[in-house]
Amino acid sequence: MFDQINGLPVHALVLHAAVVFVPLLALGAIVYALVGRWRPKIGWAVLLLGIIAPVCTFVAKESGEKLYDRLIGQGLKGKGKEILDDHMHFGTMTFWFTLVLGLVSIALVLLTRRPDASPKIVQWVLAGAAVVLALISGYYVYRTGDSGATAVWGQY
Template sequence: MSLVNGLPAHVLLVHIVVVLVPLTALALVVAALWPRAARRLGPLLPLLALVALVSVPLTTQAGEWLERHVTDDALVRRHAELGDGLLPWALGLFVLAAVVWWAARSAPAEPGRDGGTRWSALPVRIVVGVLSLAVAVGAVVDVYRIGDSGAKAAWHDAVSKTTTPAGLR
């Protein structure tokens, strides 16, 4: 995918990544630390993570097309390099979202009931919570860094630092 209505697809697809990766990260942390939330979210959590995961390579491929169609620039190259690092974070969000969903699904709804795995066991919840928090923070920080570098690449020489006189607009 390269163009959508005459606009570079990357410019449009990036909004999906910028919204869904942090949203997935937040939902994952809440679900990992609060089993009742995980049960309420149900399959929505891994589905959200899957859409976020799929959107990353689509956006990256569209960005690579765009990179070949703009003037060679160090800021654009830096943005592309950073963008290539988001896929492992998105994959981590998806894997952990699937684990949290599966564990909450197979755990008893109430403490003390038999059946299912011991999702309520404190050591398991701590490990999954810490991993979820680490991957969520890493993914959000990476999205921020990529977005910041993309904004700098797109706007670094397009805006004047001083006000333009009214007659020159």
């Protein structure tokens, strides 16, 4: 399922969705957390991105593992294997941080829709967590993409 579609690696087809949706979720979560007057306008987008971005990173991670297994089966060793090991580590971290960011963002949107639904301190904690997780997710999606590009195109 995550290996190939018509002979093309699924990873090459889906990784760009993660590269787009994770930064959009991170940006949306930061704006939603910090700019109260924009919340009614972007809440729906943050909710959708809170679901879509983790799903995209999961599919990219799983398809990357299938591609890695195929490359190892073909005899990949040495420096190339080390670069891919780093890439896989960054991809796994991207998935976990994006998943938590998505959950925190969804909770933040749902709890701020009705101000009386939760104490302000809970909303502040979730907003702070969303900002921190957005920055970490952004960092890891960058590192994952950079290490993947290095693995494919070489170091320049």
